[in-house]
Amino acid sequence: MKRTRDFKLCICAILVISVLTHYVLTGDLLPGSSLGISKRLQNKMSPRVRMDTEPPRNSTARAAHGKDTAGASPHTVQSGHTVQSALSSLPPHPTVSTDSPSHRCAPIPLKFPVTAPLLPCAWLSSVPPRCSQRLRARLVCEPTSVRMVFEWVSVATPPAAYGFEDPCLARAVRALCFQDGQDLIPNLSHHVLFGGHEIRSYTFIGILSSVRFLQPCMVMIHADVLPVGSFWDTLVRLIPHLIHVQRSAPSVIFGHPVKVIQHSSDIARLEAVKKFGGVYQDTDYILLNPVEDLRNYSVVMGVTIPNVNYCNCIFMGKPAADFLNVWYDSYRTFDDKAWGNHSTMMPYQIHQERPELGFHEVNTFVTPYFKNMSEQFYENFLDWKRLHGIHLYNRGHSKYLKGRLDQQNSSLGQVSRHVLFGDSQACFQNIPLSRKTVRMNSTYLVP
Numbered sequence: 001m002k003r004t005r006d007f008k009l010c011i012c013a014i015l016v017i018s019v020l021t022h023y024v025l026t027g028d029l030l031p032g033s034s035l036g037i038s039k040r041l042q043n044k045m046s047p048r049v050r051m052d053t054e055p056p057r058n059s060t061a062r063a064a065h066g067k068d069t070a071g072a073s074p075h076t077v078q079s080g081h082t083v084q085s086a087l088s089s090l091p092p093h094p095t096v097s098t099d100s101p102s103h104r105c106a107p108i109p110l111k112f113p114v115t116a117p118l119l120p121c122a123w124l125s126s127v128p129p130r131c132s133q134r135l136r137a138r139l140v141c142e143p144t145s146v147r148m149v150f151e152w153v154s155v156a157t158p159p160a161a162y163g164f165e166d167p168c169l170a171r172a173v174r175a176l177c178f179q180d181g182q183d184l185i186p187n188l189s190h191h192v193l194f195g196g197h198e199i200r201s202y203t204f205i206g207i208l209s210s211v212r213f214l215q216p217c218m219v220m221i222h223a224d225v226l227p228v229g230s231f232w233d234t235l236v237r238l239i240p241h242l243i244h245v246q247r248s249a250p251s252v253i254f255g256h257p258v259k260v261i262q263h264s265s266d267i268a269r270l271e272a273v274k275k276f277g278g279v280y281q282d283t284d285y286i287l288l289n290p291v292e293d294l295r296n297y298s299v300v301m302g303v304t305i306p307n308v309n310y311c312n313c314i315f316m317g318k319p320a321a322d323f324l325n326v327w328y329d330s331y332r333t334f335d336d337k338a339w340g341n342h343s344t345m346m347p348y349q350i351h352q353e354r355p356e357l358g359f360h361e362v363n364t365f366v367t368p369y370f371k372n373m374s375e376q377f378y379e380n381f382l383d384w385k386r387l388h389g390i391h392l393y394n395r396g397h398s399k400y401l402k403g404r405l406d407q408q409n410s411s412l413g414q415v416s417r418h419v420l421f422g423d424s425q426a427c428f429q430n431i432p433l434s435r436k437t438v439r440m441n442s443t444y445l446v447p
Contacts, residue, residue, distance in 0.1 A: 104152060105131040105237040108211055114290065118208055118238070119420050121427035124404060128233035131155060135240035137218075141168035146175040150240055158226060159236060161244040164275075169245065173276045173319075177217035184295040185316050188278030189216040192268045194249045194261060196225030202284055202392055202401050204231035209287040209389070209419045211239060214279060220245050222268055245272075256334045263336055266312060266343040270328055277319035284394040284401075285313050286415055288387050298358030299323040301347060302365020302388075309344040310351075311366040313391045323357040326350055364388040373397055382411040390415060 106129075108118060133152045138160040140147040146168070162169040177186040189210040193199070210216060219242045226232070226244060236242060249264035250271075251257065258264050269280045279291065294300045299317035301310040317324050330346050351359045364386065368376045370393045376382050377390070378400040384390060392412075394401055400408075406416040407429060414424040421427050 103131045105129050105134040105155065107135045107240045108238050110241065111215060113422075114212065115422040117421045117423075117426070118212060121421070123420065127230045128155075129237050131237065134237045136160060137241040137243070139168055139172045139243075141171055146172050148172065148176060148241070155233070155237060159221070159242045159244045161246050164222070164245055164247040164271075169243075170276070173218070177276075177278070183318070185279070185297070185300075185318050186277045187214050187216045187295075188276055189214050189219045190222065190269065190272045190276075190278055190280040191220070191283070192222045192265045192272070192280075193227050193283065194224055194265065194268075196223070197227060198229035199227045199232050199235075199283070200394075200401065201231060201405050202286070202394065204235060205405065205416050205419050206281060206283065206286045207235055208238075210279070210281050212419055212422075213287040213290045216278075217241070218243050220272070220276070220278075222247055222272055224248050253334055254332045256331070257336060258334075259336055263334075263343070267331070269312065269315075270324065273315065273317050273319075274321070274324040274328055275319060277317060277321075279316040280312075280314060281389075282313040282391070284392040285389055286392065286419060287314075287389040288384060288415060288418065289389075291316065291388055294360070294362070294388075297360040300360045300362060300365075302367075303361055303363050304344060304366050304369060309340070309348045310361065311391060312343045312347070314365050314389055321358065323347075323350065323354075323359045326354060326357060362388065366391050370396060374400075377411045379410065381414070384411060384415060 132155060134155050134157075135150050136153045136157060136159065137148050137150050139162065140149055173186065173188060177188045178184075189207075191207060191210075207219070211219065219239055221227075221242060222245045224247065247268065249258075249261060250267040251259075251264070253267055258267065272278075273280050281287065291300075294316065298321045299315065301312070301315045304311040327347055327350055330350065331342055334342055347359075350357070351361070365388055367387060367390075368382070373393050374397065377384075378397060390411075392401065400410075400412060405412055406420055406427065407413060408416070413428070417426055417428060418424040
């Protein structure tokens with residue numbers, strides 16, 4: 001009898017242990033159970049990506065999640081207000097999340113100190129950022145108002161897209177990108193990227209430089225097909241107000257065929273600034289300083305070769321500016337076989353013949369010139385801090401634009417760190433070498 005009783009007790013113990021083991025492993029425990037921690041441990045150990053379905057605790061995050069008690073999201077920008085105030089409650093020093101794939105991407109705020117780091121030193125180890133949701137802006141156009149709404153979406157969701165001629169896009173620019181009562185060039189950033197190619201690290205840094213130094217109301221990517229690659233995925237995660245302006249590469253202008261893709265880009269960038277106003281920036285151009293001192297002018301371009309031409313690698317203007325209209329109209333004599341005639345030489349000629357059009361030239365956009373880039377910039381240290389920006393001329397200097405640019409011991413490394421980390425010396429791990437510092441002729445620079 002004793003053996004039978006002991007055997008039954010043993011069987012019961014085994015059953016109890018089996019049941020408890022099942023619940024511990026699956027986490028199916030009653031709320032308040034002392035073993036409830038098993039579910040949390042399992043979540044930490046699980047390789048699956050979990051979406052954040054709990055409403056955040058602070059009111060701003062709740063509104064972004066769609067559960068704000070007031071019913072109106074603080075991540076909404078109404079017409080009549082500048083978009084820079086939309087995300088003021090986001091972290092002032094944006095970082096890339098590397099802790100867990102379930103985290104939301106930490107976006108770059110629309111307004112931040114110009115020296116704040118955009119990325120941590122170890123940014124390249126987390127490209128693109130490991131997160132499951134990102135913040136995305138979209139435009140809402142109603143009969144009497146325009147809003148920019150920010151929503152949490154999957155990282156696989158592309159930027160909101162609008163056609164070049166979409167009236168909602170033009171209304172949004174007028175409502176959100178112009179300061180009340182001020183006739184200034186809008187802080188609107190334009191980039192033309194046709195063909196859906198993988199973007200390079202220097203383009204990644206260039207677009208981030210526009211975010212840092214323009215702090216734009218929108219970052220417009222004019223493209224037929226969006227770019228690809230890890231650097232593009234990172235930009236989409238970091239820049240919530242990045243907008244896809246859908247358009248094909250121009251193939252004809254005033255009846256003249258356009259077959260050279262660079263000429264198509266020349267036309268598209270001119271049409272973008274002419275229609276919306278703002279700042280166009282080439283894929284191999286890096287801004288180095290704010291351009292607030294230039295926004296009072298109608299159109300601004302940089303001298304390439306004195307008394308010969310200007311560079312359209314960067315230019316800025318007010319929408320429908322007289323100079324832009326005349327420049328665009330000059331394409332009636334366009335010849336696709338002539339390199340640079342209408343894109344660089346024609347604006348110089350127009351300025352000489354029509355000085356009353358309100359054009360302003362600077363020598364701080366495109367210095368040094370192409371033939372001096374290797375010696376003055378890539379192989380030595382250029383005194384670049386008084387420049388508004390630098391044109392990398394990637395077509396002739398591709399050998400310098402490989403690898404991790406922010407770790408190069410040259411001017412390129414300095415400006416890359418200047419953009420990414422807010423300090424040209426920050427996060428530099430290499431031992432400095434002895435190199436010549438190239439001083440710019442101060443009389444050549446426009447104050």
